[in-house]
Amino acid sequence: MSRLKCHTFAGILASEVVLRAEVPQRNARAVSGLLPEPASAGRPRFSPRRETTPSFGVESRGRHLKGIEMRIAATLAVSLILSGCVTGGNDLEDALRLTEAEDDAHCRSLLIQPGELVYAQCRLAMRKTYLNNYNSRKAQIQQQYGFVSTDLDQALRADAFCNYDESVKEAVKPVAEDVAAAVAYGNCAATRDLLLQAFQTATGADGVAFSFAEQPLIVQQNITAVREARLVISGPGVAEVSL
Incomplete structure (x- = not known):
């Protein structure tokens, strides 16, 4: 991908994501009167006034965090692009070829044809892309924090599937x-x-620090999922051209 295209995509993505983050954040502050205090140790702090309006305070905090995360997503995407754009490797293509005939036959047996989005989803399901991503993230949590509760496990599964599904x-x-x-x-x-x-x-x-720390791993998993989907969507022996 050329440097000019990298800068162009960076600008478009950053503008879109930041604009989407700005509106709900301003609206939330207008409704609840929840004003951020000076940040401490890199974390947003909030005035105790949210206790007087609990329903709006919780919603506003969620929107505020969402805005922060979306801004960081834009920043990370721009840095990835401007660093030279991630490129594909032969290792992934070789791994896909090992089972492509069997995986393709299974998906076709379900009347799913190459070229369709659902075909890429079927092929990646056969490769257990989502489960591998979920297990990788769970292992990191277990290593650093120990036991993973049922509620945490379910939330992790949902987020891992969302990132995989949206990536495809x-x-x-x-x-x-x-x-x-x-x-x-x-x-x-x-x-x-x-x-x-x-x-x-x-x-x-x-939780905010944890979410930010996970971001590079999740985005890298998403890049791999995008790459896999483009390699398999047209069927065995036909790979989509990388942009």
């Missing part, structure tokens, strides 16, 4: 794979917020 959907669009991955990440703000809350309840640790 974005893969069919004519954008660079890192841009598609970042957009997919942004589209999962709802499941990410539920995961943040479940993590905080289960561990007592800072």
Whole structure:
């Protein structure tokens, strides 16, 4: 992908995501009167006034966090693009070829044909892309925080599936794979917020910091999912051209 295209996609994505984050954040402040206090140690702090309006305070906080995360998603996408754009490797293509005949036959037996979005979803399901991503993230949580509660596990599964599913959907669009991955990440703000809350309840640790720390891994998983989808969607022996 050329440097000019990288800068172009970066600008488009950053503008779109930041604009989407600005409106609900301003509206939330106008409704609840919830004003941010000066940040401490890199974390947003909020005035105790939210206790007097609990229903609006919780909603506003969620929108505020969503806005922050969407901005970071845009920033990460821009940095990925401007760093040279992630490129595909032969290792992934070789791995896909090992089972492509069997996987293709299974998907066709379900009357799913190459070229369709559902075909790419079927092929990646055979490769257990979503489950592998979920297990990788769960292992990191277990390593750092120990036992994973049922609620946290369910929230993690939902967010892992959302990122995988959105990545495959974005893969069919004519954008660079890192841009598609970042957009997919942004589209999962709802499941990410539920995961943040479940993590905080289960561990007592800072959910916002956890969410930010997970971001590079998730985006990289999304890039791989986009790449896999583009390699398989047209059927065995036919790979989509990388943008």
